[in-house]
Amino acid sequence: MVTHDQEEARAVSDEIVVMNQGRVEQVGTSEELIHQPANAFISDFLDLV
Numbered sequence: 001m002v003t004h005d006q007e008e009a010r011a012v013s014d015e016i017v018v019m020n021q022g023r024v025e026q027v028g029t030s031e032e033l034i035h036q037p038a039n040a041f042i043s044d045f046l047d048l049v
Contacts, residue, residue: 001013006046009030010030013030015027015028015029016028016029016030016033018033018041018042018045020041020045025038025039025041025042025045026038026039026042034046
């Protein structure tokens with residue numbers, strides 16, 4: 001499934017793939033993405049900054 005809605009992604013997925021301009025930035029559970037962002041793009045994308 002592809003979605004741009006972060007809440008929907010968290011609600012229906014076991015694993016999330018965050019992409020940026022066709023490249024995979026991080027793969028993981030929503031908890032992993034929130035607590036262990038791979039880089040600044042992920043932090044900004046998830047509004048963690």
